[in-house]
Amino acid sequence: IVPDEKGEFDYEVLDKIFLIINWESKFYHLDRHESECIYYRIFRSDGSSRWIKTFSEMVTRFDRMDLEELYNLVMKKFETTSPECVDLVFWGDLRTMFEETADDDLWKNKEEWILKSWNFYENYGVHTLTFEDGTEIYMLAER
Numbered sequence: 001i002v003p004d005e006k007g008e009f010d011y012e013v014l015d016k017i018f019l020i021i022n023w024e025s026k027f028y029h030l031d032r033h034e035s036e037c038i039y040y041r042i043f044r045s046d047g048s049s050r051w052i053k054t055f056s057e058m059v060t061r062f063d064r065m066d067l068e069e070l071y072n073l074v075m076k077k078f079e080t081t082s083p084e085c086v087d088l089v090f091w092g093d094l095r096t097m098f099e100e101t102a103d104d105d106l107w108k109n110k111e112e113w114i115l116k117s118w119n120f121y122e123n124y125g126v127h128t129l130t131f132e133d134g135t136e137i138y139m140l141a142e143r
Helices: 011-017 055-060 064-077 085-098
Strands: 021-028 037-044 051-052 114-119 126-131 135-138
Touching: 021 064, 021 085, 037 055, 037 085, 051 055, 055 064, 055 085, 055 126, 055 135, 064 085, 085 135
Parallel strands: none
Antiparallel strands: 021 037, 037 051, 114 126, 126 135
């Protein structure tokens, strides 16, 4: 890997070359804006890592292959154990994105949804639904 003339790396290009091999989730009680938030650290096969603040940032920053790799890693990790705390949120968001399960409480209550906005990210093939109560749902579009 060769840096540019300023000695910097183009991380957008690197993200496309190296596979996601692991992740970690951290909950921070207060960020600089005095808000509670979850951060995700994504590790790639070249040894690099990147912190991402929100799941929605992850969805817009990653391509479909990255999202599928991450989904497979998370589902594999929790085949034999149950996710807890922030991992439960991450597991749930990925599961909702990839698996429409009619038995989930989320889908059972869809008559109560009040849709605030709907976006489709064509490059990633992801629908984002935002509701009046602040809930966000991410769903993959069929190819």
